[in-house]
Amino acid sequence: MTGEEKENHSRTRTVIPNQPSSQIVIWDSESGRIIQDWSIEQKIQNITFSPYGGRLAYGQIVSQNQPNALEIIVPAPSLDKLNAIAALCVRDGAQRTESVSALTRTPLNMLDGLPDFVAQIENLPADAIPAACKADLLAVSEALMVQP
Numbered sequence: 001m002t003g004e005e006k007e008n009h010s011r012t013r014t015v016i017p018n019q020p021s022s023q024i025v026i027w028d029s030e031s032g033r034i035i036q037d038w039s040i041e042q043k044i045q046n047i048t049f050s051p052y053g054g055r056l057a058y059g060q061i062v063s064q065n066q067p068n069a070l071e072i073i074v075p076a077p078s079l080d081k082l083n084a085i086a087a088l089c090v091r092d093g094a095q096r097t098e099s100v101s102a103l104t105r106t107p108l109n110m111l112d113g114l115p116d117f118v119a120q121i122e123n124l125p126a127d128a129i130p131a132a133c134k135a136d137l138l139a140v141s142e143a144l145m146v147q148p
Contacts (some may be wrong), residue, residue: 014113018042022040022041022043022044023037023039023040023044024036024038024039024040024044024047024056024058024075025037025127026038026075029097031065034074035076036076037104039041040060040071041145043060044058044060045058045059045060046058046059047059049132050132050135050136051130051132051133051136052088052089052132052133052136053081053083053084053085053132053136054074054081054085054135054136054137054139054140055072055073055074055135055136055139056072056073056074056075057070057071057072058070058071058073059071071139073138074140074142074143075078077109077140077143077144077147078144079107079108079109079110079144080146081140082108082117082137082141083104083107083108085133085137085140086103086104086107086137088105088133089103089129089130089133089134089137090103092129092130092133093128093133094127094128094129094130097124097125097128098131099120099124099125099128100124100128100129102120103120103121103129105118111144111145114141114144114145117140117141118141118142118145121134121137121138121141122138
């Protein structure tokens with residue numbers, strides 16, 4: 001696959017196709033190991049990560065007779081990704097309060113801590129962390145909680 005390489009919030013990289021494609025590949029830039037690789041039925045025209053790297057949006061070319069579609073997914077959710085995003089939220093947060101600092105005081109290392117973490121995020125004041133960061137934290141947490 002040829003395309004532009006784009007780095008997101010951590011050591012992962014994603015292939016951004018130069019031309020319409022139907023494949024997305026995410027890999028670890030240090031080890032070269034593929035983290036996630038999947039194909040989409042329709043061709044992908046545009047692709048971008050959310051500002052904090054938790055969500056991926058891509059535009060699909062459905063057909064000439066139908067409007068294009070936009071899909072938003074959470075690729076390769078992990079506790080490591082969630083903790084990395086939380087650290088960025090604390091770094092970029094407008095308020096240096098105890099509730100914001102608590103997001104990274106004890107990194108999550110077990111899935112059973114996710115409901116409390118989500119409640120902690122949802123109870124933050126509206127402007128405590130950037131809205132995009134809050135959305136990524138909630139999206140990755142939800143994706144982890146519904147994984148089989």
